[in-house]
Amino acid sequence: VSIVEVSQTGATAAPETWEALGTTVVLRLDTWDRSRRAAGRRAVERELEAIDTAASRFRSDSELSRVNRAGGSWVPIGPLLRDALALALHAAQVTEGAVDLTLGRDLVELGYDRDWRELDAAGERRDRAGAPTGRESLEAWRLVELDDAPPSVRCPRGVMLDLGATAKALAADRAARAAAGAAGAGVLVAVGGDIAVHGPAPAAGWRIHVTDDHRSGADAPGQTVLIGSGGLATSSTSVRNWSLGNRRMHHILDPRDGLPVRSRWRTASVAAASCAEANIASTAAIVLVDDALRWLDQHRLPARLVDTDGEAQLVGGWPR
Amino acid sequence: VAAIVLTLALAELAAHGFHGHARKLVVRSTPLRLTQSTAPARHHRSETPDGTSRVRHRHPVGKLRPPAQPPSSATTAASSPAQPAAPAPAQPAPAAPSPSTTVSGGS
Numbered sequence: 001v002s003i004v005e006v007s008q009t010g011a012t013a014a015p016e017t018w019e020a021l022g023t024t025v026v027l028r029l030d031t032w033d034r035s036r037r038a039a040g041r042r043a044v045e046r047e048l049e050a051i052d053t054a055a056s057r058f059r060s061d062s063e064l065s066r067v068n069r070a071g072g073s074w075v076p077i078g079p080l081l082r083d084a085l086a087l088a089l090h091a092a093q094v095t096e097g098a099v100d101l102t103l104g105r106d107l108v109e110l111g112y113d114r115d116w117r118e119l120d121a122a123g124e125r126r127d128r129a130g131a132p133t134g135r136e137s138l139e140a141w142r143l144v145e146l147d148d149a150p151p152s153v154r155c156p157r158g159v160m161l162d163l164g165a166t167a168k169a170l171a172a173d174r175a176a177r178a179a180a181g182a183a184g185a186g187v188l189v190a191v192g193g194d195i196a197v198h199g200p201a202p203a204a205g206w207r208i209h210v211t212d213d214h215r216s217g218a219d220a221p222g223q224t225v226l227i228g229s230g231g232l233a234t235s236s237t238s239v240r241n242w243s244l245g246n247r248r249m250h251h252i253l254d255p256r257d258g259l260p261v262r263s264r265w266r267t268a269s270v271a272a273a274s275c276a277e278a279n280i281a282s283t284a285a286i287v288l289v290d291d292a293l294r295w296l297d298q299h300r301l302p303a304r305l306v307d308t309d310g311e312a313q314l315v316g317g318w319p320r
Numbered sequence: 321v322a323a324i325v326l327t328l329a330l331a332e333l334a335a336h337g338f339h340g341h342a343r344k345l346v347v348r349s350t351p352l353r354l355t356q357s358t359a360p361a362r363h364h365r366s367e368t369p370d371g372t373s374r375v376r377h378r379h380p381v382g383k384l385r386p387p388a389q390p391p392s393s394a395t396t397a398a399s400s401p402a403q404p405a406a407p408a409p410a411q412p413a414p415a416a417p418s419p420s421t422t423v424s425g426g427s
Contacts (some may be wrong), residue, residue, distance in 0.1 A: 023427045192427025207421045208419025214425035225391035273385035299383055302390040319393035
């Protein structure tokens with residue numbers, strides 16, 4: 001169902017919403033023109049399908065799954081997976097391993113071994129005997145090798161790559177850029193609450209409500225802000241939760257032990273020059289715990305961190 | 321002399337592809353410190369002494385880029401219900417949800 005509404009510029013901006021990459025996609029195009037809107041939507045769908053084919057851990061036919069099955073051998077890859085891997089390695093480097101692309105096996109062992117929608121739809125909660133044992137090797141990401149001539153990758157035997165967070169954010173950036181080009185209008189693309197904007201923004205900016213769960217409505221507890229460019233991402237330990245035995249699990253892992261991070265922050269929202277960079281920083285903030293505020297400030301990244309008591313801390317010029 | 325020649329030949333082999341990846345010389349990801357300068361994503365290609373091409377990733381980094389403009393304030397909704405009640409002046413009334421608002425939350 002499409003809801004026609006009036007944007008801040010006075011133009012119509014009917015949001016389109018659908019499911020992709022295991023989450024919800026929202027597309028806003030700042031134009032009335034049906035053909036341009038349709039072109040924008042097609043551009044977004046193409047980008048999301050491409051990233052799914054390249055970088056999904058849950059599709060056995062994806063390029064990433066092929067890499068994960070390669071057992072330490074070099075695997076030729078396409079340019080999109082090459083970009084996604086380069087971004088994920090960039091994330092590991094700039095966060096000094098707080099955002100780690102080699103946590104795939106840990107996620108599987110914790111029960112997150114399929115598309116989240118399938119876990120959710122089945123109401124399935126893993127209940128295996130024994131507790132997770134934690135990681136066998138630290139900083140395996142330093143051993144991931146990426147080549148450009150031609151694009152190929154090799155990861156250490158036994159390591160499973162998971163590009164979940166960064167690939168999704170990369171998809172949002174690429175989709176927003178492609179849609180803006182196709183539609184000739186300002187565009188906002190939200191992929192599971194990670195938001196990229198491109199092209200001319202509405203006069204006051206794109207209006208975004210930050211909260212714990214992207215499935216919440218705009219009246220959920222949180223804060224509404226305006227952005228004009230780049231991206232805004234939110235990471236939270238209060239979503240994608242499941243049980244393993246008696247333990248409550250979530251999807252943001254501590255690379256040091258491969259277990260769900262025990263953070264003082266339940267939700268981190270960050271604005272950056274791109275959605276990918278915002279996503280890297282919001283995930284890192286959860287993992288860095290006490291160092292998060294200093295780290296964000298050092299990078300001059302506007303951020304809003306909410307602790308487990310619900311207290312919000314603002315840093316880097318995030319508005320009050 | 322034969323021993324010297326043999327040693328040099330083995331060294332040459334080892335240096336130029338004895339390991340089966342002579343034309344795929346890749347530098348492993350190396351740690352970057354937060355203090356390194358920001359540079360655009362690019363790749364550096366250099367020629368090795370034996371003429372093979374060495375491609376090395378230089379990830380754009382050191383830092384993440386802040387937004388061109390920081391977010392600005394719109395209407396602040398109610399505080400989180402888990403937040404302790406602050407003995408402060410009355411909070412602004414929650415704004416009516418705007419139909420043009422997009423939600424950013426964990427996913």
